[in-house]
Amino acid sequence: MDFDLNDEQRLLKDSVDKLIATEYEFERRKRYAAEPDGWSRALWAKYAELGLLGLPFAEADGGFGGGPVETMIVLESFGRGLVLEPYFATVVLGGALVRHGASAAQRATLVPRIADGSLLLAFAWMERQSRYNPADVKTTARRDGGAWILNGEKSLVLHGDVADKIAVTARLSGNQRDRAGIGVFLVDASAPGVQRRGYPTQDGLRSAEITLVDVRVDAADTLGEPGDAMTLVDRVTDEAIAGLCAESIGVMSAMHEITVEYLKTRQQFGRPIGTFQALQHRAVDMFVALEQARSMAIFATMMAGEADPTERRRAIAAAKVQVGRSGRKVGEEAIQLHGGIGMTMEYKVGHYFKRMTMIDRRFGDADLHLATLARLGGLFG
Amino acid sequence: MDLSFTPEERAFREEARRFFRTEIPQAIRDKVAEGRHLSREDIVTSQRIMNGRGWAVPHWPREWGGQDWSPIQTYFYQDEMQLASVPSPLPFNVSMVGPVIATFGNEAQKRAFLPKIANLDIWFCQGFSEPGSGSDLASLRTTAKRDGDEYIVNGQKTWTTLAQYADWIFCLVRTDMAAKKQEGISFLLIDMKSPGITVRPIQTIDGGREVNEVFFDEVRVPVSNLVGQENKGWDYAKFLLGNERTGIARVGTSKERIRRIKQLAALEFVGDMPLIEDARFREKLAAVEVELKALELTQLRVVANERKLAKGKPDPASSILKIKGSEIQQATTELLMDVVGPYVTAYREEREEGWNEPPVGPDYAATAAPTYFNWRKISIYGGSNEIQRNIIAKAILGL
Numbered sequence A: 001m002d003f004d005l006n007d008e009q010r011l012l013k014d015s016v017d018k019l020i021a022t023e024y025e026f027e028r029r030k031r032y033a034a035e036p037d038g039w040s041r042a043l044w045a046k047y048a049e050l051g052l053l054g055l056p057f058a059e060a061d062g063g064f065g066g067g068p069v070e071t072m073i074v075l076e077s078f079g080r081g082l083v084l085e086p087y088f089a090t091v092v093l094g095g096a097l098v099r100h101g102a103s104a105a106q107r108a109t110l111v112p113r114i115a116d117g118s119l120l121l122a123f124a125w126m127e128r129q130s131r132y133n134p135a136d137v138k139t140t141a142r143r144d145g146g147a148w149i150l151n152g153e154k155s156l157v158l159h160g161d162v163a164d165k166i167a168v169t170a171r172l173s174g175n176q177r178d179r180a181g182i183g184v185f186l187v188d189a190s191a192p193g194v195q196r197r198g199y200p201t202q203d204g205l206r207s208a209e210i211t212l213v214d215v216r217v218d219a220a221d222t223l224g225e226p227g228d229a230m231t232l233v234d235r236v237t238d239e240a241i242a243g244l245c246a247e248s249i250g251v252m253s254a255m256h257e258i259t260v261e262y263l264k265t266r267q268q269f270g271r272p273i274g275t276f277q278a279l280q281h282r283a284v285d286m287f288v289a290l291e292q293a294r295s296m297a298i299f300a301t302m303m304a305g306e307a308d309p310t311e312r313r314r315a316i317a318a319a320k321v322q323v324g325r326s327g328r329k330v331g332e333e334a335i336q337l338h339g340g341i342g343m344t345m346e347y348k349v350g351h352y353f354k355r356m357t358m359i360d361r362r363f364g365d366a367d368l369h370l371a372t373l374a375r376l377g378g379l380f381g
Numbered sequence B: 001m002d003l004s005f006t007p008e009e010r011a012f013r014e015e016a017r018r019f020f021r022t023e024i025p026q027a028i029r030d031k032v033a034e035g036r037h038l039s040r041e042d043i044v045t046s047q048r049i050m051n052g053r054g055w056a057v058p059h060w061p062r063e064w065g066g067q068d069w070s071p072i073q074t075y076f077y078q079d080e081m082q083l084a085s086v087p088s089p090l091p092f093n094v095s096m097v098g099p100v101i102a103t104f105g106n107e108a109q110k111r112a113f114l115p116k117i118a119n120l121d122i123w124f125c126q127g128f129s130e131p132g133s134g135s136d137l138a139s140l141r142t143t144a145k146r147d148g149d150e151y152i153v154n155g156q157k158t159w160t161t162l163a164q165y166a167d168w169i170f171c172l173v174r175t176d177m178a179a180k181k182q183e184g185i186s187f188l189l190i191d192m193k194s195p196g197i198t199v200r201p202i203q204t205i206d207g208g209r210e211v212n213e214v215f216f217d218e219v220r221v222p223v224s225n226l227v228g229q230e231n232k233g234w235d236y237a238k239f240l241l242g243n244e245r246t247g248i249a250r251v252g253t254s255k256e257r258i259r260r261i262k263q264l265a266a267l268e269f270v271g272d273m274p275l276i277e278d279a280r281f282r283e284k285l286a287a288v289e290v291e292l293k294a295l296e297l298t299q300l301r302v303v304a305n306e307r308k309l310a311k312g313k314p315d316p317a318s319s320i321l322k323i324k325g326s327e328i329q330q331a332t333t334e335l336l337m338d339v340v341g342p343y344v345t346a347y348r349e350e351r352e353e354g355w356n357e358p359p360v361g362p363d364y365a366a367t368a369a370p371t372y373f374n375w376r377k378i379s380i381y382g383g384s385n386e387i388q389r390n391i392i393a394k395a396i397l398g399l
Helices: A007-023 A026-033 A041-049 A068-081 A087-101 A104-115 A230-265 A277-303 A309-343 A349-359 A366-375 B007-023 B026-034 B040-052 B071-083 B091-104 B107-118 B233-242 B251-265 B279-306 B318-345 B368-379 B385-395
Strands: A121-124 A140-144 A147-158 A165-171 A182-188 A194-200 A206-218 B124-127 B143-147 B150-157 B168-174 B185-191 B197-202 B211-222
Touching: A007 A041, A007 A068, A068 A087, A068 A230, A068 A277, A087 A104, A087 A121, A087 A147, A087 A165, A087 A230, A121 A147, A140 A165, A147 A165, A147 A182, A165 A206, A182 A206, A182 A230, A230 A277, A230 A309, A230 A349, A277 A309, A277 B279, A277 B318, A277 B385, A309 A349, A309 A366, A309 B279, A366 B279, B007 B071, B026 B040, B071 B251, B071 B279, B091 B107, B091 B124, B091 B168, B091 B185, B091 B233, B143 B168, B150 B168, B150 B185, B168 B233, B185 B211, B185 B233, B251 B279, B251 B318, B279 B318, B318 B368, B318 B385
Parallel strands: A121 A165, B124 B168
Antiparallel strands: A140 A147, A147 A206, A165 A182, A194 A206, B143 B150, B150 B211, B168 B185, B197 B211
């Protein structure tokens, strides 16, 4: 058992941390947010240059052979920076779909383009009625000779507004919530019949509503087994959740540090407010919640590659519960301990709070994962 | 980064599991699992079996029976002990006074006391708290005045756990009345048979009588029973309180109690449905399991970090283990009570000789509420959770 990073991982952490500390200073972030895409294309090129975009892919496919720990390092740092670029959508979500669902031939064309920054991906699994259930799919896929025809509406597609290719779940057969009968199709965003409407999300990222009307997808452009893709979707979802847990640690750590710093400097009644025990203890409870979440984020990272899907889901669900609950506590307390200044858009702590709040709403909130874990019989004998 | 254990570590875990489950009598382990009180005999028997194998004091210096275990081995030893419902070796002996004597005592004291402390031939109790000195321990007022080769001790200690079984008591006493409060304190070993000592039980809300008041009236103590230097007792007390913080999380105990909760929840019915099938109950339980899993990993992180810290230097992060560990243990006692339901209400006084009458309701009902009541203590003793928060605020957050 070893919680230390190896030399290469430490090097990666140092370089990403340095990049974020300089390039993602809070005022700069505001400028990136004001760019046309809502993020910085220049920084995207820099990520490519640093090897971050090809990080999780096998070297044989044109990647850098990083594993879950490497992704955790990057996302924790990105959490600290509140990074706006579509890294999670393209490299984590899209990357997992490609790594686990694409053929060797597909990977040979996709991975180099992801790695060099020229291909942005999005994963469109959600629909208006599906809430957190990725198997609740009304969008249809109908066979037409050597192609598939997709029809339906996808919602809250993270960075779907800029993606060059969109991985879409669609139903080949069965009822609306059947796990069987679902496929994942890699749709060209510029294909006829694809309409998208982009909009900002609460945390300053972007998402899109996507309509598909008789969109033709070549039979070669499927991920996983058409009609049997839920194992792929589950695996991708679990990796994505592990990634969100890592990002959350960065977000929570930053909130906690900013808050403690504020307690040390803010003067009231002639002394720093951090000398008041009522506030000290609240800062400590934030710290305890953060450390508990950090432990579970590490657990999720270690279990993200677990082959047994039930064991994996158990661990991932537990981590999402802890991170969701800790995140809410740390976030709400960060605002409260700041007082009025924490309420302002101008000050950074609220932005971390908003990001943390939205993370809980991605891929199932703490309540949903608690119910899942309870159904699976918990964690201990 | 790797959460797996080496084959040697896993083999050690197996060895510990086998030892605790085959060598420690089932009857003693059942009592612990069911939340019944242990007799003096039970505790002595269990510790002597462990000491026979060299496992009563693994964290002591090698020459006095320590094992030089890695932090992981120590962790597995504690976890397996708790999972098997084996009573911990008497903490006053092995975690408190033993390490103090081994570190600060003279050779004669080490030879006279350490082997007997390890084997529980001598039972020590702890004389720290006083009626006016709880969290503010250094305000203690029990005095020891030098008179030739003896000290004369006067005062009162309280919350003295299992003093009724004790042969000796280790005490913090004031030897310099003029000094600042931390600086006039000494660490004395006192024979409980000394004339002038009176022990009076305090009954706690669970009905138990495990804590006591201990009164000292002109008690004569040989100067040779002073540990270390006069007026340096506060340093030894801090050393003592900083020891063995990782065991305090009691992750294994909580895991074992969760197993028991699930077992009993399968026996209790709500209408036609076993309670364990109830979604709301399962979620309540799962929420505790999540915190416990997180605590287990937090503990392993603290353990891993121990290797990097100077030996004997407590990691303030271990205060997290105390806070969370006690909260989770308390949560499991609440759940256990919830499982038992209405039959927690029937009171049966704890008696060493047991009961012949049939229990009211299921036989597992009687201990549920007392255990819940009794477990409120764990967020109070050993530095209350509020004191732990003070420690984190100061030592980690720099507030």
